[in-house]
Amino acid sequence: xxxxxxxxxxxxxxxxxxxxxxxxxxxxxxxxxxxxxxxxxxxxxxxxxxxxxxxxxxxxxxxxxxxxxxxxxxxxxxxxxxxxxxxxxxxxxxxxxxxxxxxxxxxxxxxxxxxxxxxxxxxxxxxxxxxxxxxxxxxxxxxxxxxxxxxxxxxxxxxxxxxxxxxxxxxxxxxxxxxxxxxxxxxxxxxxxxxxxxxxxxxxxxxxxxxxxxxxxxxxxxxxxxxxxxxxxxxxxxxxxxxxxxxxxxxxxxxxxxxxxxxxxxxxxxxxxxxxxxxxxxxxxxxxxxxxxxxxxxxxxxxxxxxxxxxxxxxxxxxxxxxxxxxxxxxxxxxxxxxxxxxxxxxxxxxxxxxxxxxxxxxxxxxxxxxxxxxxxxxxxxxxxxxxxxxxxxxxxxxxxxxxxxxxxxxxxxxxxxxxxxxxxxxxxxxxxxxxxxxxxxxxxxxxxxxxxxxxxxxxxxxxxxxxxxxxxxxxxxxxxxxxxxxxxxxxxxxxxxxxxx
Amino acid sequence: xxxxxxxxxxxxxxxxxxxxxxxxxxxxxxxxxxxxxxxxxxxxxxxxxxxxxxxxxxxxxxxxxxxxxxxxxxxxxxxxxxxxxxxxxxxxxxxxxxxxxxxxxxxxxxxxxxxxxxxxxxxxxxxxxxxxxxxxxxxxxxxxxxxxxxxxxxxxxxxxxxxxxxxxxxxxxxxxxxxxxxxxxxxxxx
Numbered sequence: 001x002x003x004x005x006x007x008x009x010x011x012x013x014x015x016x017x018x019x020x021x022x023x024x025x026x027x028x029x030x031x032x033x034x035x036x037x038x039x040x041x042x043x044x045x046x047x048x049x050x051x052x053x054x055x056x057x058x059x060x061x062x063x064x065x066x067x068x069x070x071x072x073x074x075x076x077x078x079x080x081x082x083x084x085x086x087x088x089x090x091x092x093x094x095x096x097x098x099x100x101x102x103x104x105x106x107x108x109x110x111x112x113x114x115x116x117x118x119x120x121x122x123x124x125x126x127x128x129x130x131x132x133x134x135x136x137x138x139x140x141x142x143x144x145x146x147x148x149x150x151x152x153x154x155x156x157x158x159x160x161x162x163x164x165x166x167x168x169x170x171x172x173x174x175x176x177x178x179x180x181x182x183x184x185x186x187x188x189x190x191x192x193x194x195x196x197x198x199x200x201x202x203x204x205x206x207x208x209x210x211x212x213x214x215x216x217x218x219x220x221x222x223x224x225x226x227x228x229x230x231x232x233x234x235x236x237x238x239x240x241x242x243x244x245x246x247x248x249x250x251x252x253x254x255x256x257x258x259x260x261x262x263x264x265x266x267x268x269x270x271x272x273x274x275x276x277x278x279x280x281x282x283x284x285x286x287x288x289x290x291x292x293x294x295x296x297x298x299x300x301x302x303x304x305x306x307x308x309x310x311x312x313x314x315x316x317x318x319x320x321x322x323x324x325x326x327x328x329x330x331x332x333x334x335x336x337x338x339x340x341x342x343x344x345x346x347x348x349x350x351x352x353x354x355x356x357x358x359x360x361x362x363x364x365x366x367x368x369x370x371x372x373x374x375x376x377x378x379x380x381x382x383x384x385x386x387x388x389x390x391x392x393x394x395x396x397x398x399x400x401x402x403x404x405x406x407x408x409x410x411x412x413x414x415x416x417x418x419x420x421x422x423x424x425x426x427x428x429x430x431x432x433x434x435x436x437x438x439x440x441x442x443x444x445x446x447x448x449x450x451x452x453x454x455x456x457x458x459x460x461x462x463x464x465x466x467x468x469x470x471x472x473x474x475x476x477x478x479x480x481x482x483x484x485x486x487x488x489x490x491x492x493x494x495x496x497x498x499x500x501x502x
Numbered sequence: 503x504x505x506x507x508x509x510x511x512x513x514x515x516x517x518x519x520x521x522x523x524x525x526x527x528x529x530x531x532x533x534x535x536x537x538x539x540x541x542x543x544x545x546x547x548x549x550x551x552x553x554x555x556x557x558x559x560x561x562x563x564x565x566x567x568x569x570x571x572x573x574x575x576x577x578x579x580x581x582x583x584x585x586x587x588x589x590x591x592x593x594x595x596x597x598x599x600x601x602x603x604x605x606x607x608x609x610x611x612x613x614x615x616x617x618x619x620x621x622x623x624x625x626x627x628x629x630x631x632x633x634x635x636x637x638x639x640x641x642x643x644x645x646x647x648x649x650x651x652x653x654x655x656x657x658x659x660x661x662x663x664x665x666x667x668x669x670x671x672x673x674x675x676x677x678x679x680x681x682x683x684x685x686x687x688x689x690x691x692x
Binding site: 060070341 | 560591645649657673677
């Protein structure tokens with residue numbers, strides 16, 4: 001049963017063996033695991049439930065509907081746009097379906113440096129396999145590589161750099177190119193399609209359009225969750241197990257608002273976001289980058305996940321529909337419109353950082369969720385490396401010119417000019433930066449002094465509070481996180497089930 | 503945030519606060535007879551005038567509007583109505599920020615370009631100078647306000663299919679006539 005909070009005419013109190021807060025990748029896995037164990041849980045999701053019929057491929061309607069803060073979430077200095085999903089299925093509804101496992105180097109680092117136990121490569125193998133099977137993960141076929149991604153492929157090949165075709169979780173994709181606005185063709189094997197139906201069939205109850213506002217607890221044991229609808233109705237779930245799965249931003253904000261014991265001030269800290277900057281190549285031939293699978297190829301030449309490496313840039317494509325492009329292209333007025341006329345000739349790459357900068361989630365006036373994040377000097381250097389690499393790839397692929405959307409725009413026509421992309425170009429607010437992968441604010445680890453939850457996902461200080469989303473990750477992943485989130489939720493689910501059984 | 507950044511932010515917030523006061527005092531001289539005002543849910547008459555002026559500059563065409571194939575004017579595609587709906591449907595803190603940014607554009611940001619008149623009273627060239635000063639400002643909040651306002655107006659403009667000719671964008675696939683691609687039927691469809 002999925003019931004919208006908007007339909008409630010009075011306050012509601014329900015009892016359940018567990019309550020899952022947030023129904024993205026992690027929450028959906030846990031809801032299914034509980035249901036499979038004969039423990040039909042209740043889930044609260046602040047966004048709505050959508051069917052593919054509602055995905056009308058219109059940016060101005062889908063972005064406010066599917067993204068937090070109507071697509072306008074920013075870091076508190078307004079320097080970085082942070083795109084996060086809301087709704088049943090969370091970000092899996094509008095992500096670009098990239099599937100990469102948590103890198104072995106990262107899992108080993110978490111064990112070595114943060115004392116994460118039982119989550120090494122071998123420990124995680126079964127969870128990865130389960131998730132990849134459920135989501136029908138497969139390599140994107142060669143004929144699914146559109147001209148924008150082909151520009152990346154050709155550039156990498158010309159330079160002799162490392163790169164390759166990505167894997168995805170689509171079946172029956174027709175290449176409409178509107179993935180980020182929800183798939184109207186239901187070709188995404190996402191959480192809403194794959195996991196939630198089974199959980200519902202087994203008795204799980206979902207309340208959409210209900211925002212969890214407080215975790216009820218006595219400082220040692222969780223007692224329930226309280227939520228509110230837009231209309232002000234209160235939904236109270238009485239339970240002894242609460243699973244936070246509302247993203248690295250939402251879960252941390254709820255933990256802070258609920259005043260969960262946090263003697264070492266760890267909740268909301270260590271935020272990583274994979275900040276990304278873009279570079280556009282202008283080609284003589286039409287690219288029509290809005291058509292076809294948006295992201296199908298990657299460059300890993302500048303990514304080495306070894307702890308001491310100084311290569312921390314992952315490069316892939318980043319095409320946007322008209323509104324997104326208009327916002328990113330610098331300037332305004334006639335000059336801006338002239339740039340927009342080149343829309344179909346643009347190929348766009350993004351340099352996404354495996355970031356070391358650590359931000360935090362905080363509450364303004366005790367209620368409004370805010371993100372503080374400033375890129376450190378090391379990450380700024382990496383951004384310069386990344387943007388230069390993107391420019392080099394695009395020129396090698398045959399771009400007539402390359403544009404870095406700085407203020408003022410930086411246009412590069414020859415390899416020798418690439419050095420003009422320097423630290424000054426990437427200073428705050430000078431280039432549009434976007435982040436779509438918040439992680440790390442409720443991180444796991446052995447020591448309560450440096451982490452929020454144990455390696456089982458359970459809170460160090462409050463029994464029955466678990467975390468099952470990207471906030472678990474002690475560091476950045478260096479790549480798309482959806483498989484990691486699904487798999488960690490799958491891997492930790494037995495602990496949650498055991499707690500719910502009591 | 504370092505100390506310098508803190509001071510800058512403090513000054514910017516002070517300017518925004520002062521703008522709020524100024525906005526309360528300086529709401530005369532706007533076209534209250536504009537019939538659209540009656541349909542606005544979030545924007546007042548003076549907000550509407552500011553958004554109109556902003557959209558005219560942000561989305562100014564690179565050709566004469568009378569030229570064949572010229573893009574539509576922002577008012578033709580009702581950018582202000584879109585902005586009003588967006589602001590009205592936003593949660594209260596975001597609504598407050600957006601209205602504050604509109605107010606600051608009208609009453610505070612012209613000073614960045616050495617202008618003493620409000621934004622809507624400036625010539626188009628001077629309005630452009632104000633926007634350029636905002637975009638290039640060293641104050642985070644000013645640049646952030648520019649970005650926010652630009653995003654809102656661009657969304658209002660490029661949402662309209664009449665603007666897509668500029669881009670050679672063929673729009674949502676679900677609305678295109680059947681051609682080379684055959685959309686799959688959603689399995690739940692009858």
